[in-house]
Structures are given as C-alpha cells and as structure tokens.
Amino acid sequence: MQSLLNNIYQEVIPMLGQGKVADYIPALACVDPHQFGIAICDNEDNLFSVGDAHTAFSIQSISKVFNLVLAINHYGEGLWQRVGCEPSGLPFNSLVQLEYENGIPRNPFINAGALAISDMNQSRFASPHLAMRDFVRRLAANPEISANRAVADSEFEYRARNAASAYLMKAFGNFENEVEDVLHSYFYNCALEMSCVDLARSVSFLANRGHSLCADEQILTPSQTSQVNSLLATSGMYNEAGSFAFQVGLPGKSGVGGGIIAVVPGRFSICVFSPALNPMGNSQLGVAALTSLTKHINWSVY
Numbered sequence: 187m188q189s190l191l192n193n194i195y196q197e198v199i200p201m202l203g204q205g206k207v208a209d210y211i212p213a214l215a216c217v218d219p220h221q222f223g224i225a226i227c228d229n230e231d232n233l234f235s236v237g238d239a240h241t242a243f244s245i246q247s248i249s250k251v252f253n254l255v256l257a258i259n260h261y262g263e264g265l266w267q268r269v270g271c272e273p274s275g276l277p278f279n280s281l282v283q284l285e286y287e288n289g290i291p292r293n294p295f296i297n298a299g300a301l302a303i304s305d306m307n308q309s310r311f312a313s314p315h316l317a318m319r320d321f322v323r324r325l326a327a328n329p330e331i332s333a334n335r336a337v338a339d340s341e342f343e344y345r346a347r348n349a350a351s352a353y354l355m356k357a358f359g360n361f362e363n364e365v366e367d368v369l370h371s372y373f374y375n376c377a378l379e380m381s382c383v384d385l386a387r388s389v390s391f392l393a394n395r396g397h398s399l400c401a402d403e404q405i406l407t408p409s410q411t412s413q414v415n416s417l418l419a420t421s422g423m424y425n426e427a428g429s430f431a432f433q434v435g436l437p438g439k440s441g442v443g444g445g446i447i448a449v450v451p452g453r454f455s456i457c458v459f460s461p462a463l464n465p466m467g468n469s470q471l472g473v474a475a476l477t478s479l480t481k482h483i484n485w486s487v488y
C-alpha cells in the first residue's frame with residue numbers, strides 16, 4: 187500500500203500548479219496551491235500516507251458527510267421527507283431547482299441540502315457546532331481538531347447565496363430555525379480544519395459497515411452506511427459526479443478547501459488533499475490521484 191501511494195505521488199506531482207484555489211472568500215484565496223497529500227486507513231486500522239498528509243486544511247463540504255450522519259442518528263428515515271436523494275446535476279450552490287421543487291433540496295450534499303440538515307441538527311442540539319466538533323474529534327481520535335474562526339467569519343460575511351437558499355426553504359416551510367443561527371453552525375462546520383490522516387480515519391466507518399475503528403464505535407447501521415455511500419457515489423462530487431463515477435468508481439465527497447474523501451467499501455477509506463480546484467469545484471490533483479489509485483488497485487464499486 188505504501189509503495190502504491192508513493193507511485194501515485196510521483197505520478198501527480200508534475201501536475202502541481204494546475205487548477206485554481208477557491209477565491210470566494212479571502213481566507214481561502216491565500217492558501218498555497220502547491221500542496222498535495224494522501225492518506226489511507228485500512229480496515230485493520232493501518233494508516234499509510236504520503237506528501238502533505240498531516241497538514242490541516244479547511245474541510246468545507248466534506249463536513250456535509252458528518253452533518254448528515256449526525257442527523258441520521260437522530261431522525262432516521264424521517265430525514266428523507268425534508269431532503270431528497272437524487273443527484274442535482276448542477277453546481278453545489280445552485281438555487282434553480284429549489285423553487286420548482288417546493289423547497290425540498292435534491293440531496294444532502296448540495297448546499298441547500300446541507301443547510302436543511304443543519305437546520306435539523308440545530309433543532310436537536312443545544313450547541314450544534316460543538317456537537318459536530320466533538321463528533322469529528324472522536325472519529326479521528328484527535329482532540330486538537332477545531333474550526334478556523336477567520337474562515338467561518340468570512341463565510342458569514344459572504345453568506346448571500348447560502349442565506350437565499352435557506353430563506354427559500356423557510357418560505358416553503360422546510361426550515362424550522364432562524365436562518366442566521368443555522369448559517370453560523372453550517373459555516374463553523376465548513377471551517378473545521380483536519381488533515382488527510384484525520385479525515386481518512388474519520389470516515390473509516392463508511393468502509394467498515396458503519397463501525398469506526400478509531401472511535402471503536404458503531405456510527406451507522408450497515409444499511410444506513412450503504413445509503414450514505416450510495417449518496418456519495420451519486421451526489422458527492424456535484425456536477426462532476428457522473429465522470430467521477432466513470433473514472434474513479436468510488437463513493438466520494440469533495441470540499442472547496444481541496445480535500446476529497448473516498449471509500450472502498452469493505453477495504454479502506456482515503457483522503458486526498460490539494461487546494462487547486464477544477465471548474466466544478468473539486469480538487470484537480472485529488473481527482474487525478476484517485477483515478478490513478480483505482481486504476482492501480484483495479485477496483486471499482488461498479
């Protein structure tokens with residue numbers, strides 16, 4: 187496994203410099219694009235890594251996975267009355283479907299869907315952002331994980347589009363709490379900083395029928411785990427989900443901080459990080475590294 191990672195590293199490193207760092211907020215625009223790391227956690231809890239795998243970065247939309255899992259734990263099947271499970275085929279922050287589909291977001295991994303899920307967690311926890319932070323600390327076995335306040339504040343300052351989708355859901359009766367309160371929780375979650383090692387460990391339960399090796403805890407039932415993995419496969423990469431399934435063939439979730447988590451069910455969990463993004467908002471080298479990985483291991487869920 188270690189030599190596989192070393193080979194992938196050699197393959198993708200010449201591509202450093204391709205893509206563009208997220209610049210919708212100043213706090214992310216200044217991240218050094220010349221970084222690349224990858225970590226793998228197998229189902230015996232062995233960890234393999236290469237490059238900048240210990241560098242903490244803004245997890246951004248990868249937080250949508252943990253947000254969803256916390257809500258599933260509490261709301262179970264009822265959750266799917268407020269959020270759908272269809273791919274959107276549109277950019278992650280698009281608003282167009284939301285109006286003609288009566289304020290029900292297509293899936294939990296586009297921004298509107300994650301905001302609806304954050305609204306559910308807001309109703310459930312006295313302090314939703316701390317519930318989330320403690321959850322990822324437990325999953326990664328790393329008590330140091332915390333959010334970058336400058337990133338969270340900057341996201342809040344530039345909140346117009348996310349606020350618009352939350353208010354639209356509220357107009358349709360699909361939002362219980364004050365929009366601004368939920369936005370604060372949502373942006374805090376996006377601003378959590380974790381490394382590839384933290385993230386590969388944190389999602390090990392998705393490769394292991396819902397059981398987290400690091401936390402030694404059953405996080406989801408095996409069938410809930412399959413549901414989350416299927417949603418990751420169909421919607422985790424936004425409007426690149428189709429070609430990601432075609433090229434990589436794994437459930438995955440990206441964030442505009444440049445991270446991508448992916449799962450080889452029954453075998454291992456992966457996190458890649460490289461901040462420069464392709465036009466769909468997914469890490470350019472991250473997608474290339476995962477494409478190379480599945481080619482090398484000759485494996486796909488399909």
Ligand SMILES: NC(=O)CC[C@H](N)C(=O)O
Nearest residue numbers: 246247278297376441442
């Ligand atoms: N795709 C992403 O990572 C987007 C997350 C970002 N914080 C937003 O809400 O726009």
